[in-house]
Amino acid sequence: MFKVFLSLIKRDLRLAFRHKSEILNPLFFFVIVVTLFPLGISPDKQILAEIGPGIIWVAALLASMLSLESLFRSDFDDGTLEFMLLSEYPLSIMVLAKIVVHWLITGFPIIIISPLLGTVMFLSNDAITTLMITLLLGTPILSLIGAIGMALVVALKRGGMLLSLLVLPLYIPVLIFSSNAVGSSMAGLAISGQLYFLAAFMVFCLTLAPIATSAALRVSLE
Amino acid sequence: MINKEVGLAVKSLTCERGYRELFNDLNFELLPGEILHIKGENGAGKTSLLRIIAGLALPVSGQISFAGYDCRKYRSEYNEQLAFVGHKLGIKLELSPVENIQSYCELGNSCTPQDIFNVLSKVGLYGFEEMYCNQLSAGQKRRVALAQVILSDTKLWILDEPFTSLDVEGIEYFLKRIQQHVEQGGMVLLTTHQEVNLSNCTIKYLQLPSGDMNA
Numbered sequence: 001m002f003k004v005f006l007s008l009i010k011r012d013l014r015l016a017f018r019h020k021s022e023i024l025n026p027l028f029f030f031v032i033v034v035t036l037f038p039l040g041i042s043p044d045k046q047i048l049a050e051i052g053p054g055i056i057w058v059a060a061l062l063a064s065m066l067s068l069e070s071l072f073r074s075d076f077d078d079g080t081l082e083f084m085l086l087s088e089y090p091l092s093i094m095v096l097a098k099i100v101v102h103w104l105i106t107g108f109p110i111i112i113i114s115p116l117l118g119t120v121m122f123l124s125n126d127a128i129t130t131l132m133i134t135l136l137l138g139t140p141i142l143s144l145i146g147a148i149g150m151a152l153v154v155a156l157k158r159g160g161m162l163l164s165l166l167v168l169p170l171y172i173p174v175l176i177f178s179s180n181a182v183g184s185s186m187a188g189l190a191i192s193g194q195l196y197f198l199a200a201f202m203v204f205c206l207t208l209a210p211i212a213t214s215a216a217l218r219v220s221l222e
Numbered sequence: 223m224i225n226k227e228v229g230l231a232v233k234s235l236t237c238e239r240g241y242r243e244l245f246n247d248l249n250f251e252l253l254p255g256e257i258l259h260i261k262g263e264n265g266a267g268k269t270s271l272l273r274i275i276a277g278l279a280l281p282v283s284g285q286i287s288f289a290g291y292d293c294r295k296y297r298s299e300y301n302e303q304l305a306f307v308g309h310k311l312g313i314k315l316e317l318s319p320v321e322n323i324q325s326y327c328e329l330g331n332s333c334t335p336q337d338i339f340n341v342l343s344k345v346g347l348y349g350f351e352e353m354y355c356n357q358l359s360a361g362q363k364r365r366v367a368l369a370q371v372i373l374s375d376t377k378l379w380i381l382d383e384p385f386t387s388l389d390v391e392g393i394e395y396f397l398k399r400i401q402q403h404v405e406q407g408g409m410v411l412l413t414t415h416q417e418v419n420l421s422n423c424t425i426k427y428l429q430l431p432s433g434d435m436n437a
Binding site for chain 1: 277302314326
């Protein structure tokens, strides 16, 4: 069973590296959105430090959501999703492998580049560390919840709008707690409460989202 | 748990598509060593029937059992015995035939790289093993998909229009493989608009009712 998990991760990573735009598009989107704010609002240090955590997190959330299409769309179009359903192994294991790859190609690059953007937004060093921790805890949640939404709309031709309606409300707790944690650490306040919440939410999603996603996929393909 | 004597049994199957009844109370049985050729007009529900039997779609009512066991309850055991090729081939265009077959194998039975190269040269893809599938022709992609079925160590093959875009030699070769599979006690369910001429094989026919709206 673990072999299937690893081999799917290997296959999807190989596919992602043959389609480099899948990795680069969300990352470019994230960087461009964040860097446009200082130009559009004001390069003033105080203002940027105030709105910075929220902007970085909103951009990360949208970048992750816009890349959800890549999760199941191509597999649905070429029929490999049917083979996954017809495999003797549990579908939720395979779904989890796909979610892990989605996180590796969208969430992980965002975490790596976030200190740079934190500096652009004049966040303090503590706040940048907090930002990275919240992204580390939060971006997997985005991929996990997004997978449920994507599995529900994969059979629809134009499910993009519906997908954001389904998924965005569930993203909001992550956004609130994460940007609040970064803001609090700027102000020198305790942030453990927010981080505990994010960690708990991530474990919750990690255990239940693959099951929900595979159930949704079975419904979608029928 | 697989009973050798009993094959696939379909009981009182009813299927609807878009509020239109395609067929109702369909019954048939497929025993080891038999081929079932499903015939019907365009839109008669051949693909729907095959997808229901493969477990990819839900019937309105009816039951499908394999070796005496309900396919929905024993999904994993049933899937172990099943190979399916539909209209969507399940081929990743950015992967080579070898990589495609490898990832297919890893979803089910295992196979060695040597097996993969052997089967690819048998289906006439010698020299194309490392090319990306988006550089292959439609017929060659179909050959990759059928090579996966040949390589899979399953009892029941469900083939939906397997000969589309294959050339004459290709069709001949795959018919021979189907015959071989059946002789070894396998079962084949297929739809095709071509005549299936196989000597010394039991071929059953199932005619689906015509898709007449007034009927």
